[in-house]
Amino acid sequence: MNKLIKAITGGSAIVPIVAIILGLLVGAIIMLIGGYDPILAYRSLINKVFGNPYDFGETLTAITPLIFTGLSVAFAFRTGLFNIGAEGQYIMGMTGATIIGVSVHLPWYIHAPLAVIVGALFGGFWGMIAGYLKAARGVNEVITTIMLNWIALHLANYIVNDYLLEPGKGRSYMIDESASVTIGWLSRLLEDARMHWGMLIALLAVVFFYVFLWRTKQGYELRVVGHNPDAAKYAGINVNRGVVKAMFISGVLAGLAGVFQVLGVFLNQAVSASHTGHGFDGIAVALLGGNNPVGVLLGAILFGSLSYGAAGMSFGADVPPEIIRIVIGTVIFFVAAPGIIRWIIKRRLPGKKSKGEVI
Amino acid sequence: MDKARTVVEMRNITKRFPGIVANDSVNFKLSQGEIHALLGENGAGKSTLMNILFGLYQPEEGEIFVNEQEVVIDGPNKAIKLGIGMVHQHFKLVHPFTVTENIILGSEPKLGFAVNYKQAHKEVERLSKQYGLNVDPYAKIDEISVGMQQRVEILKTLYRGADILIFDEPTAVLTPQEISELLEIMRNLVSQGKSIVLITHKLKEIMAIADTVTIVRRGKVIDSLPVAGTNPNQLAEKMVGREVSLKLDKKNAVLGEPALEVDRLVVKGRQGLNALNETSFVLKRGEILGIAGVEGNGQSELIEALTGLRPVSSGSIKISNMEIAGATPRTISEAGISLIPEDRHKHGLVLDFPVRENMVLETYYTPQFNKRGFMDFDAIDKHAERLVKEFDVRTPSIMTEARALSGGNQQKAIIAREVDKNPDVLIAAQPTRGLDVGAIEFIHKRLVEQRNMGKAVLLISYELEEILQLSDRIAVIYEGRIVGEVNPAETNDQELGLMMTNYKQSQGGPSSEQTD
Numbered sequence: 001m002n003k004l005i006k007a008i009t010g011g012s013a014i015v016p017i018v019a020i021i022l023g024l025l026v027g028a029i030i031m032l033i034g035g036y037d038p039i040l041a042y043r044s045l046i047n048k049v050f051g052n053p054y055d056f057g058e059t060l061t062a063i064t065p066l067i068f069t070g071l072s073v074a075f076a077f078r079t080g081l082f083n084i085g086a087e088g089q090y091i092m093g094m095t096g097a098t099i100i101g102v103s104v105h106l107p108w109y110i111h112a113p114l115a116v117i118v119g120a121l122f123g124g125f126w127g128m129i130a131g132y133l134k135a136a137r138g139v140n141e142v143i144t145t146i147m148l149n150w151i152a153l154h155l156a157n158y159i160v161n162d163y164l165l166e167p168g169k170g171r172s173y174m175i176d177e178s179a180s181v182t183i184g185w186l187s188r189l190l191e192d193a194r195m196h197w198g199m200l201i202a203l204l205a206v207v208f209f210y211v212f213l214w215r216t217k218q219g220y221e222l223r224v225v226g227h228n229p230d231a232a233k234y235a236g237i238n239v240n241r242g243v244v245k246a247m248f249i250s251g252v253l254a255g256l257a258g259v260f261q262v263l264g265v266f267l268n269q270a271v272s273a274s275h276t277g278h279g280f281d282g283i284a285v286a287l288l289g290g291n292n293p294v295g296v297l298l299g300a301i302l303f304g305s306l307s308y309g310a311a312g313m314s315f316g317a318d319v320p321p322e323i324i325r326i327v328i329g330t331v332i333f334f335v336a337a338p339g340i341i342r343w344i345i346k347r348r349l350p351g352k353k354s355k356g357e358v359i
Numbered sequence: 360m361d362k363a364r365t366v367v368e369m370r371n372i373t374k375r376f377p378g379i380v381a382n383d384s385v386n387f388k389l390s391q392g393e394i395h396a397l398l399g400e401n402g403a404g405k406s407t408l409m410n411i412l413f414g415l416y417q418p419e420e421g422e423i424f425v426n427e428q429e430v431v432i433d434g435p436n437k438a439i440k441l442g443i444g445m446v447h448q449h450f451k452l453v454h455p456f457t458v459t460e461n462i463i464l465g466s467e468p469k470l471g472f473a474v475n476y477k478q479a480h481k482e483v484e485r486l487s488k489q490y491g492l493n494v495d496p497y498a499k500i501d502e503i504s505v506g507m508q509q510r511v512e513i514l515k516t517l518y519r520g521a522d523i524l525i526f527d528e529p530t531a532v533l534t535p536q537e538i539s540e541l542l543e544i545m546r547n548l549v550s551q552g553k554s555i556v557l558i559t560h561k562l563k564e565i566m567a568i569a570d571t572v573t574i575v576r577r578g579k580v581i582d583s584l585p586v587a588g589t590n591p592n593q594l595a596e597k598m599v600g601r602e603v604s605l606k607l608d609k610k611n612a613v614l615g616e617p618a619l620e621v622d623r624l625v626v627k628g629r630q631g632l633n634a635l636n637e638t639s640f641v642l643k644r645g646e647i648l649g650i651a652g653v654e655g656n657g658q659s660e661l662i663e664a665l666t667g668l669r670p671v672s673s674g675s676i677k678i679s680n681m682e683i684a685g686a687t688p689r690t691i692s693e694a695g696i697s698l699i700p701e702d703r704h705k706h707g708l709v710l711d712f713p714v715r716e717n718m719v720l721e722t723y724y725t726p727q728f729n730k731r732g733f734m735d736f737d738a739i740d741k742h743a744e745r746l747v748k749e750f751d752v753r754t755p756s757i758m759t760e761a762r763a764l765s766g767g768n769q770q771k772a773i774i775a776r777e778v779d780k781n782p783d784v785l786i787a788a789q790p791t792r793g794l795d796v797g798a799i800e801f802i803h804k805r806l807v808e809q810r811n812m813g814k815a816v817l818l819i820s821y822e823l824e825e826i827l828q829l830s831d832r833i834a835v836i837y838e839g840r841i842v843g844e845v846n847p848a849e850t851n852d853q854e855l856g857l858m859m860t861n862y863k864q865s866q867g868g869p870s871s872e873q874t875d
Contacts, residue, residue, distance in 0.1 A: 215736075217729050220716070228709045233668060234700065235720045236689025 015338045016288055016295075018345065020302065023331030027323055034319075041317035045324075048312020049305045055312075057186075057193025061265055063304030065090070067202040068257030069282025070289060070296040071209050072127075072250045076141075077291045078213055079246035080226030085130055085145025086254035087279025088152035089123040093255025095156040096122030097262040098269040101175025102164050108178040115179045116201075116259050123255015124248045126152060131247025135240035141247070149275065157271050164269070171270040181263045196264025198256070205253060209293040212249075222246050254279060284332045303328060363390035365427065366523055366554050367412065367443075372421035374407055381407040383578040384421065389523065394545060394555045396569035396586070398562075398598055400795040402765035404578040405558050409525045412556075413445045414438040425523075444516025445525040448532075450508050452500045458511050459483045459496040462518050486517050491547050506537035513544070524548065525556045530564060531793060542568050560598070560795040562591040574598055599797040607803055610811065612831040615644030616679075618815035619665075619696075619784045624674035624684070626657075626664045626839075634660035636839040637674065642784065647806065647816040649830030649847070653859050654821050657839035659701060662788050662819060666698050667691045679783055692721050697782035699773055701789045701819075703766075707773040710762040714754050715743035717761050718776050750775035751801065767798030774805060785809055788819045803829060823852045837861045 028038035049059050069086040076083035097119030130144040164172035186195040213219040224232045225242035289295030310324035367389040374382040381404045389395050399405040410416045414432040425441045432438050468475040483496040492510045530538045573583040574597045581597050595603040619642040628634030634657045642648045663669035667688040676684040683691050700706035743757040752771045791799040810816050835843045835858040843858050
């Protein structure tokens with residue numbers, strides 16, 4: 001465990017932290033230009049996140065899908081794949097969960113797990129398509145996953161519209177009570193915030209990510225494939241199978257994000273005109289977290305809190321909530337350009353050099 | 360020597376990197392008109408020192424004097440201004456551009472707003488002629504040989520007015536003939552007043568061309584002396600820090616059963632043509648069979664076919680009477696073939712992985728290292744610690760990424776892993792490419808040791824010297840066929856060179872100059 005903590009904090013953590021500070025500063029400057037009070041705005045943001053039990057619970061709800069999609073993207077990264085398709089896999093996860101939640105009637109101890117598993121498999125299958133096309137046909141996964149995002153969006157809309165639609169409403173029927181994974185007592189405790197078991201599963205997924213990749217034989221194989229496919233071939237590892245497997249697991253993780261949005265938060269699936277953005281945010285979360293499971297968890301907490309707290313900013317300081325997207329965008333920019341941050345750190349700490357020489 | 364003007368002096372240069380002191384108060388003095396060799400093993404700190412001189416690194420301590428003026432070189436632009444040019448080991452050229460375009464890049468002669476190509480071509484041509492470089496200014500980089508590309512790099516420095524040229528391992532990528540041409544060019548340069556620093560670990564080149572040699576070991580200058588009064592053995596000893604035998608002690612081979620039988624093997628190459636044309640040979644236990652040949656005559660395809668990485672069109676490969684043609688790499692590995700790959704970064708290691716994970720690259724799935732699907736890191740660590748110790752792999756720890764190791768130590772790690780698999784057949788492809796004397800000696804000893812233990816060793820190398828020194832038997836490969844077999848005791852590089860270019864069959868073929 002010590003090693004794990006060291007791996008996260010060891011050196012690389014400084015870039016994201018500085019990036020976050022810079023992001024908030026840039027946001028503040030823009031607010032000043034716009035004539036808003038940034039201190040009041042950020043105070044309202046924090047207030048919104050921690051101010052009362054309900055909002056705190058809802059913040060956790062906003063964080064959960066980002067953990068899953070962040071892990072999904074990070075997992076693919078670790079195995080040498082760029083999964084832009086977490087969005088599509090997320091939608092397919094929702095769809096799978098909705099189908100089971102609405103159309104099957106079973107006792108809760110079978111229904112809910114079945115809905116979770118089927119949704120996860122839908123997401124996994126969706127990722128696997130891109131993996132298969134890459135392995136068998138050499139098609140770049142970036143292209144296929146982007147296209148599969150759109151196919152997923154419209155396929156899901158078609159399924160909901162034609163088979164699951166509650167007449168007169170732009171959404172599916174509500175899922176059966178037996179398929180829901182909400183936590184009633186916790187919701188009551190947090191003034192009816194929408195709490196669900198997906199949060200716990202997300203934390204387990206963080207542990208799974210680490211154990212699977214760094215402790216199991218299959219994880220070792222996938223990492224070899226990701227870092228050096230030529231060496232993998234020589235070592236007798238089936239590279240193509242590895243690609244398919246990695247995309248499946250990545251898809252399952254993204255799919256679970258959608259699953260718990262349906263089974264724990266909305267309890268139905270809406271016909272949607274556009275992507276939710278959770279999958280794309282996953283890319284940013286993975287980047288911010290350095291493709292490291294605990295880093296992803298922290299990244300998701302930050303993104304989820306900022307997004308949810310943005311509403312408080314507009315309420316408390318009259319700042320348009322879009323400002324927070326600028327902050328997030330700036331944070332990503334600085335994380336993606338670590339050179340800028342190293343340059344800033346170097347310029348800010350000229351005195352440190354002489355100290356280093358003594359040692 | 361002392362009469363000549365000092366053009367560069369570096370005093371007490373110290374440069375630290377996390378974990379190591381790359382240069383430890385190093386002194387270095389370059390006189391006008393000399394070729395000064397900087398000799399040291401990989402990772403000794405010679406490239407670091409020159410990168411400091413070229414402004415790529417900043418030293419923590421020390422002073423630099425150019426033409427007796429103290430200077431601070433804070434970047435390559437400053438170095439160029441001071442008349443220092445560097446020819447890097449890995450060329451920095453824009454491939455689709457012409458020679459001239461590459462040379463003038465960044466300091467183009469202008470005609471109004473446009474580039475004055477006419478003047479540029481003329482200038483390049485003039486420089487090329489003056490120093491005997493013989494470069495076509497209109498050719499595209501893609502179309503010219505590696506040796507020519509290097510000359511373009513030299514021209515780049517000359518065009519920018521360099522009087523002090525740093526060559527970083529310039530011969531590593533060249534053929535023997537290109538090497539002798541390069542040495543000629545260097546002589547030409549100094550005769551016209553340039554001064555040269557030659558970073559190398561090849562003793563032969565130093566003896567052939569350098570005036571002075573400075574030996575660096577583990578970041579410290581060991582000695583600086585005129586080449587005229589020294590010899591290769593003395594230099595090798597100073598470089599490695601102990602006595603090195605450049606000659607190999609080898610008992611007579613004790614031949615056993617055939618271990619590897621290759622019969623009329625046909626394998627297609629990258630272009631779909633037959634890269635191996637009914638290649639046949641037998642390798643016995645207890646011998647080293649050297650495959651000699653010019654690069655690109657089917658050696659890579661042979662290695663790939665033998666290890667299962669390339670499909671076999673026809674023919675058979677038998678290891679201890681078991682047919683393995685077309686089998687998967689893992690089956691072949693388990694049947695008893697180990698490979699020290701040609702390209703250690705591509706096939707040999709996962710550079711981002713720690714040493715311990717690299718040590719089980721082919722055995723991670725075996726019960727020894729794997730318990731019910733989980734990696735047994737206790738066993739893996741023990742294994743790695745043992746191999747690192749046994750094979751003298753110099754690494755801070757088994758958790759260090761393979762990338763951080765020097766080339767020689769990376770190769771030692773691979774050899775440790777492959778030999779420890781206890782194979783019947785050990786294929787060593789270019790096992791010492793790019794390594795220094797100390798590492799070469801170590802690796803050669805290990806290969807002979809394997810052969811003495813009754814293993815069959817297949818040595819594939821483009822270095823004739825290595826083949827002649829190690830092999831018990833030499834097979835010459837030409838255009839995918841074994842065209843002859845010779846006894847190393849009864850042949851010489853002249854004869855081998857002729858066979859390798861198939862001179863007997865195609866009269867007036869390419870150069871027969873295979874002497875290294």
